[in-house]
Amino acid sequence: MRLNIVVLPGDGIGPEVTGAALDILEAVSRSEGIELQHRDYPFGGAAIDACGQPLPEETLRACLASDGVLLGAVGGPGYDEAAKRGAPRPEQGLLGLRREMNLFANLRPSRLYPGLEAASPLREEVVAGTDILIVRELTGGLYFGEREEGTVSALDRLPYSAEEVERVARAAVQAAKGRSGKLVSVDKANVLATSRLWRMVVDRVAAEEGMEVEHILVDAMAMYLVSEPSRFDVVLTENLFGDILSDQASAVAGSVGLAPSASLSDPGRPGLFEPIHGSAPDIAGQGIANPIGAILSAALLLRYAIGAETAARKIEGAVEAALAAGLRTRDLGGRATTMEATKAVLQQL
Numbered sequence: 406m407r408l409n410i411v412v413l414p415g416d417g418i419g420p421e422v423t424g425a426a427l428d429i430l431e432a433v434s435r436s437e438g439i440e441l442q443h444r445d446y447p448f449g450g451a452a453i454d455a456c457g458q459p460l461p462e463e464t465l466r467a468c469l470a471s472d473g474v475l476l477g478a479v480g481g482p483g484y485d486e487a488a489k490r491g492a493p494r495p496e497q498g499l500l501g502l503r504r505e506m507n508l509f510a511n512l513r514p515s516r517l518y519p520g521l522e523a524a525s526p527l528r529e530e531v532v533a534g535t536d537i538l539i540v541r542e543l544t545g546g547l548y549f550g551e552r553e554e555g556t557v558s559a560l561d562r563l564p565y566s567a568e569e570v571e572r573v574a575r576a577a578v579q580a581a582k583g584r585s586g587k588l589v590s591v592d593k594a595n596v597l598a599t600s601r602l603w604r605m606v607v608d609r610v611a612a613e614e615g616m617e618v619e620h621i622l623v624d625a626m627a628m629y630l631v632s633e634p635s636r637f638d639v640v641l642t643e644n645l646f647g648d649i650l651s652d653q654a655s656a657v658a659g660s661v662g663l664a665p666s667a668s669l670s671d672p673g674r675p676g677l678f679e680p681i682h683g684s685a686p687d688i689a690g691q692g693i694a695n696p697i698g699a700i701l702s703a704a705l706l707l708r709y710a711i712g713a714e715t716a717a718r719k720i721e722g723a724v725e726a727a728l729a730a731g732l733r734t735r736d737l738g739g740r741a742t743t744m745e746a747t748k749a750v751l752q753q754l
């Protein structure tokens with residue numbers, strides 16, 4: 406099996422955590438017989454420094470031609486200052502890349518690792534066993550609808566086509582098949598027309614795929630996510646609801662340094678894999694960033710880019726074992742450096 410990836414280290418702790426993730430990817434590729442090819446490209450603030458724009462043409466072309474993209478993080482206070490004087494923003498690169506790669510399905514797993522119960526703001530007996538995958542529609546709805554700015558009245562439209570709902574529903578069903586097979590779809594069908602369309606299409610796709618689906622209204626879901634998070638497995642929802650619920654779910658499961666994400670396009674097209682945290686300028690360059698979010702993103706890359714399920718599970722198992730053996734970076738109340746954390750995972754591999 407061959408795997409040709411583009412690495413976008415980006416800014417702040419981005420290069421530190423993607424470096425760690427690559428060490429793990431290389432090790433597991435060797436043991437699984439995967440022929441790994443990877444190359445770094447400038448992106449975000451680093452690309453603005455190098456060539457004046459956050460998403461250089463060459464970077465975009467390489468991403469589109471790859472099997473998958475591993476991204477660190479972009480942004481930083483210096484770029485915010487420069488943007489006030491008219492410079493481009495690193496985040497424009499990220500939005501541009503999501504659009505150009507047509508990344509309509511954003512997968513965000515939130516899992517409470519055994520032994521890390523204390524990292525959750527919820528009581529241990531409530532949060533124990535939580536393992537949720539939120540599938541958020543990423544290129545439609547309110548964020549991409551028509552907009553009218555105004556100071557007396559303003560307007561944001563929330564459009565969805567059946568086709569847009571169907572493709573993300575299929576991605577969620579696919580993901581659920583690889584997990585417990587329990588699928589929940591979240592909407593506001595008692596009020597919104599797009600939610601009624603959403604529900605109809607999700608029901609049709611689930612029936613075609615032979616999968617049961619439970620529908621939950623978004624306000625109730627917000628409540629269940631904190632009152633009984635361990636009851637959920639795959640949760641499918643539209644762009645705005647997914648933005649909110651996925652942040653909530655990641656907080657339920659503990660540190661921001663642990664959480665990975667995958668953004669997927671149509672089957673056969675490359676996806677983008679990144680930790681959910683930002684560039685953490687407060688700790689950048691100190692070698693103390695938690696690399697686990699990036700390492701778990703590399704596992705998702707193996708799973709979704711080339712279907713290397715065994716290799717992906719090896720990484721996830723090694724992370725779980727390292728945490729169970731006491732690995733704690735600073736964000737988890739410990740003292741392990743990025744390098745020590747990476748070594749601890751390598752050892753478990």
Ligand code: NAI
Pocket residue numbers: 418422477478479480481482496499661662663679681682683684685686687688693694695696698736
């Ligand atoms: P952040 O996630 O960078 O940091 C929030 C807090 O969490 C900080 O105290 C940081 O030290 C800590 N933290 C984050 N990741 C960590 C890790 N792996 N290990 C240990 N501690 C970690 O969010 P913040 O501060 O709001 O944003 C900083 C910059 O990152 C901004 O320029 C923002 O625009 C950008 N950003 C970029 C994202 C991306 O590239 N996808 C996502 C979120 C923010």
Ligand code: MG
Pocket residue numbers: 648649652
């Ligand atoms: Mg958000």
